[in-house]
Amino acid sequence: MTEAAKWAAQAKTFARQEGADWSYPANQEVQFLYFAGQHETARAKALLVIEFIEQRVDHGSMWNQTNLAEMRLVLSELDRAGEHYAKAAALSVQSPGDLAANRAVAALLLAEVSGDDKLLDKWFPKPVLLIFAGHIPDCAVREAPRLPEKICRMDGPAALALTKIIAKMGVVEGISAGAPGGDILFAEALLATRGRITLMEPFPLRRIREVANNCGYDWSTRLERIYEKASHIQAITCAEDVDGDTQCDYANYVMLGTAILRTKRINGQLRAIVLSDEADAAAPKPGGTGHFVKLCRDANIPIDIINPNTLNA
Amino acid sequence: MSDAIVIRSILFADVVGFSKMPDAAYPGFMGEFLANVDRVLSDSRHTALARNTWGDAIFAVFKTASEAAHAALALQSLVSSQVWSKRFGLASTEVSLQLRIGLHAGPLYEGFDPITKSLSFMGRHANLAARIEPIAEEGHVYVSGEFAAMATLANPDEFQFDYVGQRTLPKKSGVIPVFRLS
Numbered sequence: 001m002t003e004a005a006k007w008a009a010q011a012k013t014f015a016r017q018e019g020a021d022w023s024y025p026a027n028q029e030v031q032f033l034y035f036a037g038q039h040e041t042a043r044a045k046a047l048l049v050i051e052f053i054e055q056r057v058d059h060g061s062m063w064n065q066t067n068l069a070e071m072r073l074v075l076s077e078l079d080r081a082g083e084h085y086a087k088a089a090a091l092s093v094q095s096p097g098d099l100a101a102n103r104a105v106a107a108l109l110l111a112e113v114s115g116d117d118k119l120l121d122k123w124f125p126k127p128v129l130l131i132f133a134g135h136i137p138d139c140a141v142r143e144a145p146r147l148p149e150k151i152c153r154m155d156g157p158a159a160l161a162l163t164k165i166i167a168k169m170g171v172v173e174g175i176s177a178g179a180p181g182g183d184i185l186f187a188e189a190l191l192a193t194r195g196r197i198t199l200m201e202p203f204p205l206r207r208i209r210e211v212a213n214n215c216g217y218d219w220s221t222r223l224e225r226i227y228e229k230a231s232h233i234q235a236i237t238c239a240e241d242v243d244g245d246t247q248c249d250y251a252n253y254v255m256l257g258t259a260i261l262r263t264k265r266i267n268g269q270l271r272a273i274v275l276s277d278e279a280d281a282a283a284p285k286p287g288g289t290g291h292f293v294k295l296c297r298d299a300n301i302p303i304d305i306i307n308p309n310t311l312n313a
Numbered sequence: 314m315s316d317a318i319v320i321r322s323i324l325f326a327d328v329v330g331f332s333k334m335p336d337a338a339y340p341g342f343m344g345e346f347l348a349n350v351d352r353v354l355s356d357s358r359h360t361a362l363a364r365n366t367w368g369d370a371i372f373a374v375f376k377t378a379s380e381a382a383h384a385a386l387a388l389q390s391l392v393s394s395q396v397w398s399k400r401f402g403l404a405s406t407e408v409s410l411q412l413r414i415g416l417h418a419g420p421l422y423e424g425f426d427p428i429t430k431s432l433s434f435m436g437r438h439a440n441l442a443a444r445i446e447p448i449a450e451e452g453h454v455y456v457s458g459e460f461a462a463m464a465t466l467a468n469p470d471e472f473q474f475d476y477v478g479q480r481t482l483p484k485k486s487g488v489i490p491v492f493r494l495s
Contacts, residue, residue, distance in 0.1 A: 237419060237459055237489075239437040246318050246420045250459075253320070257462025260469050299466060 005032035023053050027067045031105075034074050035112065046071040062091035066102050069123075073109040078119065085123035099127055099172075100266040127268040130171045130190070131259040131301075133252070133292040134182020134275030135308070137215055146277055147308050149217065152181050154188070157311035158275055162189040165273060165304055171195050173266070175259045177202055177251070178226060178233075180212045180219035182275035187226040196231040200258060202251030203238055248287030256295055272296040272303040321362070321434055322381035322418040322460065323442035324373045326388060329411040329451050331369035341400060346410070349391050359384040363432045372443075374434045378418050378464035382472050382494055385414045385454045393452065415445030416456040416494065418463045444482040445491065454494040461492045 011025035026049045034042035050071050053064050069084035085106060092098040103124040110120055135147040152158045166174075166189050174190040177183045178199045187197045201208050205227075212219040227233060236251050263270040276289035284290030296303045334342065347366065354361040354373050359380035361373040371388075375381040389412055397410040419438030426433035441457065449455035456464075461474040474492040481488050 234458075234490075237417075237438065237441060237457070239420070242420060242437075243318070246320075250320055250420050253466055254459045254462045257464070257466035258458065260465050261461060261474065264465075264469065295466070299469075 001032045001036035005029050042074050046074045062088050073113050076113055082123050089124050103267055127172045127266055128169050129263045129268050129270050130174045131272045132176035132186040133289045136179050136181035147181055151308050159185050161306050166193050180215040184222050191229050198232045199230045200255045201235045202247050245287045252292045272301050275306045277307050277309050317423045318420050319423050321421050322375045322378045323439050324381050325415045325443045325446035326371040327413045328369040353387045379467045381416055382464050411451040413449040414454040415449050416460045417442035418460045444486040447483050448480050456492050456494050458490045
């Protein structure tokens, strides 16, 4: 730690000589010194960092608020640290990676300063990651309606139901496929609430585009729109001639496991939501939405179910 | 090969240093090293459903990602826990044995291999696993995102997967995100 503090001090000196913002390496130096047990030296330097940041025009930025919070923690000023963290958390709500990184540093400092880990949840509400699965619109020959077109039009009842739940949960990030119907509705609803969407396509994008095109209406346009706005698009490995059910089964496992990994990475809270009338099927078919519900329940992931049959068109 | 498609986890390993071994070392390699590998692949906690070996290559298929991950780590442990350079005449050659391991999971065709006369698994996902192994660092286990996801779904806290980055696979097999298993 002492050696690391020396390197950070050198980086700070270089930044000062160049007239650049030296608050970041200075922050590192203070933290390394603090963790090395040199508390008084760290506190004295923390005051200098605070003074420097507070004079800056951009002192209200997320990173500067985080820096100030960390320096206040080093000074054992928990209330003032909390005020800065609250501002930083509000500013980083759309960047859960940053939120997670800040939360991790705060956890280290808090453990050293007070040992009160309840403060962490107060300062940084865990980012909510929501994973979605649902039906595609009914084709013309389907006898029993499952997801009629009139239910899943833009601004229709399914979209409204999804938007309401997403807003209530404060979701910052979502994972779904991009098929017409439930998937696109979910992505649109999440983007409308300024959330980030990752699309994990079970088939090559060319095949997804064909499906959207075959569904008619405006599905192709809406698919392209969410492709443009998605934070990340990942095509799950797929053999060109694989049968659909097997690949969908595989995709359910991969998508859910990826969501758990991502949730761990951002130190968040994972929830699931489905738009499905088969969520409570006794023996759900692998690859279907009902089976996705079963996997979520087996993994103890809280799940909300919107049954399209209960929505009024 | 039958028409049965099943989701399985695939392991490909390469014995680094194999081709530099003196001829006199091969009996020991087969009788000792491969015998130890067999013990790992036969362990009741992670028994391989199918296995094969040729030259410096080891191929195995497991029912679950968790079993494949445990077997891969056990193989790395096997190599690192023994001073192989002192065994079967390697000391004077400065050859040290290391393993490079790649793991992937996906739908495969299950069937009977008429050449090895044993159960085998084939398909695009097995090919992908074979492409991951050459990009792994010596002494490490690299896995696909799909594998990391399936192992995590089974037990979120059992393994650690560190993101290595987007890596180009050999033989024009594309670019995929790769993780290091520990």
